[in-house]
Amino acid sequence: MSDKEVMNERAPIYLDYSATTPVDPRVAAVMIPYLTEHYGNPASRSHPYGWTAEKAVENAREEVAKLVGADPREIVWTSGATESNNLAIKGAANFYASTKGKHILTIATEHKAVIDAVRELERQGFTATYLEPEPDGLVDLAKFKAAIQPDTVLASVMLVNNEIGVIQDITAIGNICREAGVIFHVDAAQATGKVVIDLENLPVDLMSFSAHKTYGPKGIGALYVRRKPRIRIESQMHGGGHERGMRSGTLATHQIAGMGEAFRLARIEMATENERIRMLRDKLLHGLQGIEETYVNGDLEHRIPHNLNISFNYVEGESLIMAVKGIAVSSGSACTSASLEPSYVLRALGRSDELAHSSIRFSIGRFTTEADVDYTIDLMKSKIEKLRELSPLWEMFKDGIDISKVQWAAH
Amino acid sequence: MAYSDKVLDHYENPRNVGSLDKNDPNVGTGMVGAPACGDVMKLMIKVNDAGIIEDAKFKTYGCGSAIASSSLVTEWLKGRTIDQAYAIKNSEIAEELALPPVKIHCSVLAEDAIKAAVADIKAKQAAKQAA
Numbered sequence: 093m094s095d096k097e098v099m100n101e102r103a104p105i106y107l108d109y110s111a112t113t114p115v116d117p118r119v120a121a122v123m124i125p126y127l128t129e130h131y132g133n134p135a136s137r138s139h140p141y142g143w144t145a146e147k148a149v150e151n152a153r154e155e156v157a158k159l160v161g162a163d164p165r166e167i168v169w170t171s172g173a174t175e176s177n178n179l180a181i182k183g184a185a186n187f188y189a190s191t192k193g194k195h196i197l198t199i200a201t202e203h204k205a206v207i208d209a210v211r212e213l214e215r216q217g218f219t220a221t222y223l224e225p226e227p228d229g230l231v232d233l234a235k236f237k238a239a240i241q242p243d244t245v246l247a248s249v250m251l252v253n254n255e256i257g258v259i260q261d262i263t264a265i266g267n268i269c270r271e272a273g274v275i276f277h278v279d280a281a282q283a284t285g286k287v288v289i290d291l292e293n294l295p296v297d298l299m300s301f302s303a304h305k306t307y308g309p310k311g312i313g314a315l316y317v318r319r320k321p322r323i324r325i326e327s328q329m330h331g332g333g334h335e336r337g338m339r340s341g342t343l344a345t346h347q348i349a350g351m352g353e354a355f356r357l358a359r360i361e362m363a364t365e366n367e368r369i370r371m372l373r374d375k376l377l378h379g380l381q382g383i384e385e386t387y388v389n390g391d392l393e394h395r396i397p398h399n400l401n402i403s404f405n406y407v408e409g410e411s412l413i414m415a416v417k418g419i420a421v422s423s424g425s426a427c428t429s430a431s432l433e434p435s436y437v438l439r440a441l442g443r444s445d446e447l448a449h450s451s452i453r454f455s456i457g458r459f460t461t462e463a464d465v466d467y468t469i470d471l472m473k474s475k476i477e478k479l480r481e482l483s484p485l486w487e488m489f490k491d492g493i494d495i496s497k498v499q500w501a502a503h
Numbered sequence: 504m505a506y507s508d509k510v511l512d513h514y515e516n517p518r519n520v521g522s523l524d525k526n527d528p529n530v531g532t533g534m535v536g537a538p539a540c541g542d543v544m545k546l547m548i549k550v551n552d553a554g555i556i557e558d559a560k561f562k563t564y565g566c567g568s569a570i571a572s573s574s575l576v577t578e579w580l581k582g583r584t585i586d587q588a589y590a591i592k593n594s595e596i597a598e599e600l601a602l603p604p605v606k607i608h609c610s611v612l613a614e615d616a617i618k619a620a621v622a623d624i625k626a627k628q629a630a631k632q633a634a
Contacts, residue, residue, distance in 0.1 A: 408541055410566035414506075414514060446538050482520055482570060484545035484562040485538060500537030 104420040105464045109305075109398060109457030110254055110282060111422055115350065116307040116458070122353040123309065126346035134343045135334065145345045152352025156301065159355040160280075161290035162316050168335045169343055172313035173281035174205040175328075176300030177248075179315055179339060180277045181209040183325030184298060185218060185246050188275060193243025196220040197274070199231055199250070199260075200440040206248050206279055218245075227442050228391035229258040237268050246275045251289070251299075252282040255424075255437040255453055256390030257399025259287060266295030275323065281305055281313075285358030286366065286396045291316060297323045303347070307458060308354030312347035315339075365458060370397035372456050372465050379469030383476050385489070389424075389438055389451055400454045403438075404472075406486040407479045409449030415475035416452065419468050424451030506567055507601035513571035518578050521560040523547040528631055531585075531624025533616040542569045542609065546616040548580055548588070550624050556580045556588060561616075568606040572596050572613035580617070589621045 106114075115123075126148060134149045136142025150164070157164040170176045185196060196210050200222045210220045221239050225231050231249060240247070247269050249260050262278055269276040277298040280289060285306040291299065299316040303309055317323055317338065331340030377400055380386055385405035403424070404412065413423050424435040434448035443451075454468070480486040485495055506514070522545075523530045530549050536542040542565035549558040559577040563570045575596060580588050596602075596610035 406564065408564050408566060408569075410541070411514070411570060414567050449541065482517060482562055483564045484534065484543050485564045487522065487545075487562060495538060500539070500543075501535060 104418055105467060106420045107454045107456060107460065107464070107468065108420045108422050109460075110257070110453065110455035112304045112310065113307045113457055114459065115304075115309055116354060116357060118357060119308055119350050119353045123346040123350040126349050130345070132345075134345055135332070145343075148345055148349045148352075149343055152348045152355075155352040155356040155359075156314055159284060159289070159359045160299065160301070160316065161292045161294075163319060166291075166316050166319050168315045168317055168338050169348055170313045170315055170339055171311055172304070173203075173279065173300045173302035174313075175339075176281075176302075176313050176315040177203070177205040177277075177279055178209045179325060179328050180298040180300060180317075181206065181246065181248055182213060182328055183338075184275050184277065184323065185213050186326045187324045188245045189218070192245040192273065192275075193241070194218045195241045195244045197236075197239050197241075197244050197247040198222055199248075200224050201229065201253055201255075201437045202248065202250055203254055203279055203281070206250070210248070224440055229253060229256050229389075229437075229441055230391055230394060231260055231265060233261070233264050233268065236265060237272075240268070240272045240274060244272065244274045246277060248277040248279065250279040250282070252280070252286060252396050253390065253437065254282050255422075255435060256401045256441075257282075257396045257455075258390045259283075259394045259396060261394075262294060262296060270295045282396070284355065285362050286398060288362075291318075298325070303351035303354055306354050306358050309347050309350045312344060312351045314351070366397055369456050369460070372460055372462060373397045373400055375462070376400055376454060376456070376465045376468060379465070380472055382469075383473060387443075387447060389441060389443065398456050400456075401438075401451060402454070403443065403447040403451040404476050405447060405450065406483050406489055407450045407476060408483075409434075409451075411479055412450055412452070412475075415479060416471065418471050419454075422453040422455070424448045424453070509575075509600050510567055510571040510602070513574040513600070514567040517561075517570055517574040519558075519560050519574065520562065522562065523549050523558060523560050528627055529624075531620040531622075531627065533619030533621075533623060535615045535619055536565070536612055538564065541565060542612055544569065544573050544612050544616040546573060546576070546613075546620045548585075548620045548624065550585055554584050554586075556583050556585065565609065565612075566606070568600065568602055568609040569612060571600050572602075572609045573616065575599060576613050576617060585621050585624060588617055591617055 130144045132141025132145040134145040153164045153167050266276050275297045279300045281302040297318045302313040334340050387403045389401040434445050438448035533546045545562045547560045548556050559580040561573040563573045593610040593614040
């Protein structure tokens with residue numbers, strides 16, 4: 093990009109809340125005193141610096157527990173959802189391998205932090221099943237049940253998908269796991285503040301959380317570890333025995349206080365916020381559906397209102413990324429310098445490479461305005477129209493030619 | 504991915520976008536690439552009786568560099584003979600647009616499109632003479 097262009101361009105509109113959220117200013121205000129004034133180590137028992145920090149940590153633990161219907165003693169601080177997923181999956185699999193077996197069941201559309209943790213267990217001698225979801229992104233319960241083996245030790249299914257926003261039926265899946273005696277882990281990084289979570293009544297053993305998807309700071313998360321019936325995990329981080337030995341390391345008081353405040357705000361404001369966001373999402377959806385040959389990726393009903401993932405047919409992925417510079421969104425293509433890699437999530441739904449490449453994930457959040465949505469609709473309409481004007485495939489489609497039946501010269 | 508100013512210029516303001524009448528005996532069409540590979544270029548040239556390219560139009564499904572490569576060659580083709588057109592090398596296109604190594608294939612595709620369009624017009628001319 094030229095310097096001139098950088099100067100002429102205003103900051104793009106942020107529609108990538110599923111990647112991360114800004115820290116809510118109210119959250120930042122709560123965090124700051126723990127950096128400069130109350131800087132004690134929460135593990136220090138011998139002076140008020142430590143006591144104040146410990147109080148902040150325990151208050152935050154209570155707030156996190158409250159949002160998800162858990163007991164504060166079931167919350168373990170981690171550095172984020174990636175660590176929580178690793179701790180839950182490797183920790184439980186290793187602890188129960190000798191009694192339950194060495195097979196892991198997960199879903200092909202899970203976050204990489206789950207997929208790669210399971211792959212690591214495979215390298216250590218476990219076996220794994222990566223179950224394909226249905227074309228709408230949801231897990232088929234009968235197929236899930238059938239995929240459980242006598243030696244399945246753990247299943248991991250995300251509550252809300254990061255790319256397509258679909259909500260899995262965690263209650264039904266958890267009940268299947270309970271019946272089979274399989275430990276059930278849920279990655280809920282994308283779910284907090286968006287869907288109601290009541291762990292007291294959910295058949296879930298382990299659940300991962302992140303602060304920075306819910307207007308808290310990056311670098312802090314939590315793992316829920318059920319007490320009744322008690323779930324045991326092998327720690328992955330060894331040291332001072334913090335967090336009842338499950339996760340050693342000095343607690344980051346300011347980060348934790350921020351996560352607590354972010355989750356408190358989420359609990360109080362979730363209902364009204366979701367209503368507003370659903371209104372904005374529906375407006376965006378309606379506007380973009382005015383464009384011909386668009387395909388929504390993932391089920392629309394079992395889905396958080398914050399997410400809209402749409403493919404624009406006959407438009408090439410990389411040129412689409414160039415076209416939407418006015419908005420900060422995520423693309424179904426990971427554009428590396430050498431080539432485009434289509435999203436593995438969209439591929440798992442059975443989308444063609446072309447449709448996967450031409451997808452955009454719009455994710456809406458607390459600070460998105462109606463004007464942002466209007467701008468986005470206009471931008472997408474004009475850019476898609478321009479790129480299709482250029483597209484020989486669009487011309488062929490308009491002439492009634494079935495592109496899948498054309499004999500293309502290899503190159 | 505950083506694009507050169509010339510690529511951005513052609514991407515933002517593509518020249519000679521469109522189609523010519525493919526049934527016109529003086530129009531040659533070259534369609535190269537494949538959707539699965541992420542690039543399809545369609546180049547059409549209109550050649551007068553003296554063998555000079557009077558008009559050139561393109562449509563491209565592909566990245567910014569592919570769009571720019573095809574836009575550029577439509578500018579170059581006008582006024583050239585079909586033999587001069589046939590002689591255009593991908594390296595000239597890549598150099599003009601300052602394409603990075605990973606985008607050289609876009610210029611190769613543009614050269615292929617020219618060659619395919621020229622072959623098409625020559626086939627049409629041969630058919631006309633045979634008739």
